[in-house]
Amino acid sequence: MISKAGIMVIDAHAHYFTANTMKNWLTRGRTVKSFTSRTASRTDMTSIELPDENWDTAQKWVDELDRYGIETMGVMVGVEAYDEFLETMKRFPGRFIGYANINPAQPDAADKVKQAAKDGFKGIKLYPSSWKGLKVYDEPCYPVYDACLANDMLVFLHFGITIGGQADLRNGNPIDIQVPSRDYPDLNFIIAHFGAGWFREVLMMQYQTDNVYGDSSGSNSWMKYLPYDIDLKQIFRKMITTGGSHKVLFGTDSTFFPRGWRINILEAQVQACNELKADGVINDEDIYKIFYGNIKEMAHL
Numbered sequence: 001m002i003s004k005a006g007i008m009v010i011d012a013h014a015h016y017f018t019a020n021t022m023k024n025w026l027t028r029g030r031t032v033k034s035f036t037s038r039t040a041s042r043t044d045m046t047s048i049e050l051p052d053e054n055w056d057t058a059q060k061w062v063d064e065l066d067r068y069g070i071e072t073m074g075v076m077v078g079v080e081a082y083d084e085f086l087e088t089m090k091r092f093p094g095r096f097i098g099y100a101n102i103n104p105a106q107p108d109a110a111d112k113v114k115q116a117a118k119d120g121f122k123g124i125k126l127y128p129s130s131w132k133g134l135k136v137y138d139e140p141c142y143p144v145y146d147a148c149l150a151n152d153m154l155v156f157l158h159f160g161i162t163i164g165g166q167a168d169l170r171n172g173n174p175i176d177i178q179v180p181s182r183d184y185p186d187l188n189f190i191i192a193h194f195g196a197g198w199f200r201e202v203l204m205m206q207y208q209t210d211n212v213y214g215d216s217s218g219s220n221s222w223m224k225y226l227p228y229d230i231d232l233k234q235i236f237r238k239m240i241t242t243g244g245s246h247k248v249l250f251g252t253d254s255t256f257f258p259r260g261w262r263i264n265i266l267e268a269q270v271q272a273c274n275e276l277k278a279d280g281v282i283n284d285e286d287i288y289k290i291f292y293g294n295i296k297e298m299a300h301l
């Protein structure tokens with residue numbers, strides 16, 4: 001399948017947001033009002049459709065993927081959307097990669113990883129800034145990493161700034177994953193949004209480790225909050241010249257409708273990479289890996 005951007009594309013990082021996800025949010029005390037005000041000031045979304053009982057999340061995304069020629073989309077799946085997502089994988093084989101949201105503070109977290117692997121998930125998602133006190137290098141996380149290693153699961157991590165207004169950014173520094181990455185050299189750790197502000201630390205880890213990756217997902221609007229100017233092209237150049245093109249995974253962070261699948265993210269990142277190609281920094285093989293090959297290989301698709 002060739003995308004609208006003229007190359008083969010797998011979106012390594014998006015979200016599976018259902019009517020149940022919405023309900024769960026509201027019961028956790030979040031309000032639509034505070035959420036929409038944060039998204040209005042911090043994202044490109046002017047409106048959000050709230051899923052209801054008639055909402056067919058799977059079909060909506062498959063229609064989007066077909067429209068733009070996207071082969072597969074990797075999605076973070078919360079507990080509340082888990083069962084619905086199992087059906088989705090059966091209904092649309094090959095179109096989704098599942099990463100199960102895991103909180104290592106829960107005593108059955110490692111069992112949940114094993115179950116997810118059995119259910120066809122390819123990885124887990126950790127969101128340390130949403131945890132209460134626990135660090136990714138703390139002892140309760142290790143059984144989770146053991147289970148990931150034993151079941152060949154990827155570990156996605158959201159560090160850095162986040163739309164979640166309740167986040168604890170003391171847990172936001174990706175350098176926290178250096179010790180686990182050292183202790184688990186055969187496990188692959190993928191830092192979402194290139195660290196969402198802690199880009200320097202993600203680059204440092206390209207020196208220190210061989211198993212810490214960066215995903216390019218989202219608008220990378222964290223660039224705006226750095227005290228110096230940096231753009232997409234420079235981000236890709238830095239990641240590739242420090243870690244290599246095999247360390248970068250394309251993603252969109254698509255989550256909501258009516259925005260749908262974020263073709264503008266793909267276009268902007270393809271353009272940045274084409275400019276790097278024109279500069280002689282990367283070649284077509286590198287572009288293939290970033291937008292398609294790396295995640296295909298790492299998730300054994």
Ligand SMILES: [Zn+2]
Pocket residue numbers: 013014015076192217253
């Ligand atoms: Zn995300």
